[in-house]
Amino acid sequence: MMHAPMKALILSGGKGTRLRPFTYTRAKQLIPVANKPVLIRAIETIREAGITEIGIVIGTATGAEIRAAVGDGSAYSVSITYIEQASPDGLAHAVRIAQQFIGDSRFVMYLGDNVLQGGIASLVHEYSQHTWNSQILLKQMPDPRSFGVAVLRADGSIERLVEKPPVPPSDLALIGVYMFDNIIFEAVNAIQPSPRGEYEITDAIQWLVDQGCSVHAHIHRGWFFDTGKPIDMIDANCNVLDTLVPMIDPHAVVIDSQIDSRVTIERGARVVNSTIHGPTIIGEDTLIENSYVGPYTSIYHHVTVVNSEIERSIILEESVVENVPTRLHGCMIGRHVTLSAKTEKPHNLTMNLGDHSTVWLA
Numbered sequence: 399m400m401h402a403p404m405k406a407l408i409l410s411g412g413k414g415t416r417l418r419p420f421t422y423t424r425a426k427q428l429i430p431v432a433n434k435p436v437l438i439r440a441i442e443t444i445r446e447a448g449i450t451e452i453g454i455v456i457g458t459a460t461g462a463e464i465r466a467a468v469g470d471g472s473a474y475s476v477s478i479t480y481i482e483q484a485s486p487d488g489l490a491h492a493v494r495i496a497q498q499f500i501g502d503s504r505f506v507m508y509l510g511d512n513v514l515q516g517g518i519a520s521l522v523h524e525y526s527q528h529t530w531n532s533q534i535l536l537k538q539m540p541d542p543r544s545f546g547v548a549v550l551r552a553d554g555s556i557e558r559l560v561e562k563p564p565v566p567p568s569d570l571a572l573i574g575v576y577m578f579d580n581i582i583f584e585a586v587n588a589i590q591p592s593p594r595g596e597y598e599i600t601d602a603i604q605w606l607v608d609q610g611c612s613v614h615a616h617i618h619r620g621w622f623f624d625t626g627k628p629i630d631m632i633d634a635n636c637n638v639l640d641t642l643v644p645m646i647d648p649h650a651v652v653i654d655s656q657i658d659s660r661v662t663i664e665r666g667a668r669v670v671n672s673t674i675h676g677p678t679i680i681g682e683d684t685l686i687e688n689s690y691v692g693p694y695t696s697i698y699h700h701v702t703v704v705n706s707e708i709e710r711s712i713i714l715e716e717s718v719v720e721n722v723p724t725r726l727h728g729c730m731i732g733r734h735v736t737l738s739a740k741t742e743k744p745h746n747l748t749m750n751l752g753d754h755s756t757v758w759l760a
Contacts, residue, residue: 410510425460432638447522488596509574515620531611535575545571546600639677
C-alpha cells in the first residue's frame with residue numbers, strides 16, 4: 399500500500415539535568431558516543447530508514463548550539479527544520495507544536511538522546527506496510543518503573559499504557575521511538591496535563607486506544623540506552639564501539655606502539671610508544687604518548703594523553719591527561735579538562751570542580 403513519504407520528528411529540547419555538569423555548557427544530545435554526537439547518530443539512523451525530511455524540536459537553552467552543530471542537514475543528506483519549544487511541556491506537547499511541519503504525513507518520533515542497536519529501518523518498513531494509526535517500540539526491561547509501560551493484547555496491539563508505574567503491569571517499556579499518522583494531533587489536543595504538569599505521550603497514545611484506533615507494538619530485541627546519565631553514556635559507548643569497523647586513517651601517525659585489531663585512529667592523531675587495546679577510538683589530532691589505552695575507551699579530538707593509563711572511559715575534546723599515577727577506569731571527562739599529577743611538594747590533592755561533579759579517590 400502506498401503512503402506519502404514519511405517524515406521524522408527528533409525531540410532535542412531537554413536540559414539534561416541528569417548529565418550535569420557536562421550539560422551546563424553543552425546540549426546533552428551533542429555529547430559524543432564513540433566520537434559521534436548522539437543527535438547525529440539519531441539523524442543517521444533516520445536517514446538509513448529512508449526518511450530525509452526531519453524536524454528537530456529544540457528548547458531555548460540549547461537550541462542555538464544544536465542549530466550551529468547540525469545546520470540545515472545537508473552534511474548528513476537530510477533536510478532539517480527546527481521547531482522551537484518555549485518550555486519543556488512534555489512529549490505530546492512537542493508533537494502538538496510540530497503539526498505544521500508534519501502536515502498530513504505519517505511520521506516517526508525519535509527521542510534525540512536514545513541510542514539503539516540496529517536502527518529503525520525494519521520498524522519503518524513494518525509500519526509502512528499497514529494502515530495502523532500508530533506503532534510504538536517496546537523493549538523488555540527487568541525494571542521498567544522509570545518508563546511508560548505497555549500491556550498487549552494477543553494480536554500484538556496495545557491494550558493500555560501506564561506512565562512510570564510503581565508496580566508495572568508488564569515488563570514492556572516504551573523506549574522512545576513512535577510511529578504516528580495525523581490522528582495523533584487530535585489526541586495531543588484532547589489530553590490534559592499529567593500530575594507533573596506535562597502533556598504525556600503515553601496519555602495521547604492511550605487516547606488513541608480508547609477511541610478505537612489501531613496501535614501496535616514492535617518489540618526491540620537489541621540493546622538500547624537512554625543516555626541520560628554518565629553511566630548510561632559509558633555503557634552506550636561500550637556497545638557502539640563493539641559495532642565499529644576498525645580503521646587507521648592514512649593521515650594518522652603510529653610510532654613504536656602496539657595497536658590491536660579493534661582500534662580506530664582518526665585523521666591527524668599521533669600514537670607514540672603506547673599500547674592501545676580495542677574496541678577503542680582515538681579522535682582527530684589527539685596525542686597518545688607513553689600511555690596505555692584499554693578497551694571500550696573513546697577519546698575525542700585534540701586530546702593529549704601522556705604517561706597515563708585509561709580504559710572504559712570517555713574523554714571529550716581539548717582535554718589533557720598527563721602523568722596520572724593510577725589507571726583511570728569508568729571515567730567521563732569533559733571538555734578542556736586538565737588532569738595531571740602534582741610534582742611539587744606537598745603531594746596533596748588540588749582540584750577545581752564544577753557543580754554536581756563527582757570524584758572517587760583510590
